[in-house]
Amino acid sequence: MKAFHAYDIRGIYNKDFNKDDAYKVGYFLPKLLNTKKILVGRDVRVSSPEIFDFLCKGINDAGADVYNLGLSTTPMVYFITAKHHFDASVMITASHNAKQYNGMKISRTNALPVGYDSGLKDLEEMMKSDSISVNKNRGKIIEYNQKEEYLNFLKTYVPDISNLKVAIDCSNGMAALLI
Template identity: 30%
Template sequence: MDLSIFKAYDVRGIVPDQLNPGVAARIAGGVMAATGGRTFVVGHDVRLHSRGLVEAMIEALVDAGADVIDLGLCGTEEVYFWTGHEDADAGLMVTASHNPAEYNGVKFVGKAAAPLSPDGMDAVRDWAASEAPLPTAAQPGRVRAPAHRAAYIDRLMGFASLEAVRPLHIVLNAGNGCAGPVVEALAERMPPQVRLSLVHGEPDGTFPHGIPNPLLPDRRQATTDAVRALGADFGVAFDGDFDRCFFFDGEGRFVEGYYIVGLLAQAVLRRSAPGTPIVYDNRMTWATEAAIAAAGGRAVVSRTGHVFLKRALREHGAAYGG
């Protein structure tokens, strides 16, 4: 096993040389050993080799006596949500996010959707690379789907009260990744004055319009063109596993992330107590901290990386982080 696939808080490698069903099964065994868990959530992105990796993980977990909640095609945020919602011991998402098509990987989340600690990641790696055989239980586990799939959409809808929103037309570019089905489900729940226009919504692991990575300038044009052609108020573009999104204004211009972090922080603080903590990435500019302070919040800086950001959110009881 090529141990270079184990990064600080996830796994990434080239398929099949570095990451294949055999390695995926070992990783699943490592997660089970590291967490001592008996119930796991699994899901995967649109990449052509993702389902095969997930099936190897499911087989290893079930053979070891664990129960598995199989989300199938989904976004990383859905694995995080369902791990907490189903009170699972851990979640595994097979995805390489915005990396080139020959890559795949695994993202992890622990109990209550908390990130795995560095020690936990080390334990996963060490077991996966060991000579220990994959465990076999006398009573295999079971595989099932989520009990109430709409619960995730219910959760998203709970973040905003849309009835009083002025008329809005929003372009959402899924980039042929995992976001399309969720956008379609949200569109059915929108009030009449909110219109969602989906671009490249069909999940397609061949990525006919290029790898969905809106951080790259040459991956932004489709969103820009759709905003302008449809006269939308703004646009949103997602990466492949839709754990990141990027905004475009009403003229189709890309909006840098630090402005969005400041805007969302201000929106959250409008319904929060004075001095409420807001966590922000240390790569953000002074404008982010100024926006938080101006809205009555307390700015808390975090190390770069979603694991560190989420840890800071929990430690400080923050209302938002970005």
């Protein structure tokens, strides 16, 4: 799969990777990171819901639970991963890349990134060679809205500006979710 890079899985969706690849990432991730619960967030790209669905199906078929953060920013996923002691998280995004791109940023305990030399290569090998067998104790998807906690964390770094009139244009960025 052409989408494996040094620090993430990313490429043109349905060309460099597809829903079957997203499923396999989900299926083998619990084994790779030795966990039964994975936090998942996503951005607003058109392909993000489909990637989310297949990623989560893979995670659940492996017997692990998905904690669905919903629409979120990458820093929000990292914050919740570390603060809530998740052993694994996935942010579905292609960051600054054009709209036809998408991908997955994977983190482990303390929101440490999983790069090609620290796990993605192993994940890629599992996807190529290991077999898939649906766990009889399938995992579930748990809605996990932590937006308010993240906003409260951010507010600790900003002085009181309630007397200012401010206009913000978030363009197509995920930060609009938090404004």
